[in-house]
Amino acid sequence: MTGRRWSVVTVTYNSAETLRKCWRGEAKPYEWIVVDNCSSDDSVAVAEELGAQVIRLSENVGFSRANNVGLRQAAGEYVLFANPDLEISPTDGFDVLQRHLDAHGGLAAPQLLSSDGIPQPNGRGFPYATAKLGNRKLWPLSRLHGSYRLTADPGAAVWVAWVMGAAVAARTADFIELGGWNERFFLYYEDHELGLRAWRNGVPVALLGDVRWTHHWGRATNSFRWSRAHTLELRSARTFFGMFPEFLVGLPPAPRRHRQAARVVGSPVPSSAASTGEPVAAPSRQAAT
Numbered sequence: 001m002t003g004r005r006w007s008v009v010t011v012t013y014n015s016a017e018t019l020r021k022c023w024r025g026e027a028k029p030y031e032w033i034v035v036d037n038c039s040s041d042d043s044v045a046v047a048e049e050l051g052a053q054v055i056r057l058s059e060n061v062g063f064s065r066a067n068n069v070g071l072r073q074a075a076g077e078y079v080l081f082a083n084p085d086l087e088i089s090p091t092d093g094f095d096v097l098q099r100h101l102d103a104h105g106g107l108a109a110p111q112l113l114s115s116d117g118i119p120q121p122n123g124r125g126f127p128y129a130t131a132k133l134g135n136r137k138l139w140p141l142s143r144l145h146g147s148y149r150l151t152a153d154p155g156a157a158v159w160v161a162w163v164m165g166a167a168v169a170a171r172t173a174d175f176i177e178l179g180g181w182n183e184r185f186f187l188y189y190e191d192h193e194l195g196l197r198a199w200r201n202g203v204p205v206a207l208l209g210d211v212r213w214t215h216h217w218g219r220a221t222n223s224f225r226w227s228r229a230h231t232l233e234l235r236s237a238r239t240f241f242g243m244f245p246e247f248l249v250g251l252p253p254a255p256r257r258h259r260q261a262a263r264v265v266g267s268p269v270p271s272s273a274a275s276t277g278e279p280v281a282a283p284s285r286q287a288a289t
Contacts (some may be wrong), residue, residue: 006094007031007172008080011063013037013239016046022087022216025052031076031092032212035066036076062186063165070141071180074172082168087214089142096210097169100157104269106204107170107195111152120215121149122167123160123207125265127192127240127256128247147266152209157269160207161261163197166215178203187229189236198245199261211215 009028012019016039034052036044037060048055055069069080078098082088092109100108112120125131131148152158168191170178178201183195186213195205241248255262 004031005077008032008076008082009061010034011066012043012083014039014041016041016043019046033070035070035183037066043144064181064185064190065183068180071267078225079172080169085216093211101171104236107198109167110207110213111209111213115216121151121166123150125161152207154209158207159264161265166189185236188233189240191258
């Protein structure tokens, strides 16, 4: 185990019950930083009881900004951003992530599993608007973009365009150099932007099948009943597609603007680093546009 070479940053907002369910157990072999977005429940007290270093914010500043607050406090060489509804199994998981990051750099994510043990497609391809609507089972778009939802089997790793923000790992210095989370996004789409920005800066994004952690995910916008979550998602969608119109209107062509990602997303990550311990060439920064 890598011990406290790792910092884990968790953003909470009225997450007390989720923390009790997912983070109970023995002393954690990593630095755990909880950034609380002015919860009205006892999230802070529960996090402290469970061994976290808690940063209390005076208002709800959103997911990206709160993550960046935690990042600035992280003392570990490696950082994992982990949602409150994630169950981390430290045995071997951090070691696998570390070996990948040492060999390839960039961003890496575990293969997430549902509460029933079914792989969640937390790796994704290019976020075309039609792909996202199809992901919501909207026919006939649900038949398009079959490679949008990506998973990684045990023993395998795959390059992806972006990974869900529920679990994202990196070397701390690399994540800071990348610029952290984009604070233009209060909630939703910040993970899309992070992955695409990474690739455009020559920083690869991978999903690792040998790290399999449970994610008790219940998306707030799955219901057709309009809520504040829908408003936040729509606001973030406008920001995102304003930054990346190629995924909405097709111009400029996404493969041209994101050439590096287009060449490798969906393909396997070279595996020789895991067996030799030697760095393996990741996609070149010079290829980024």
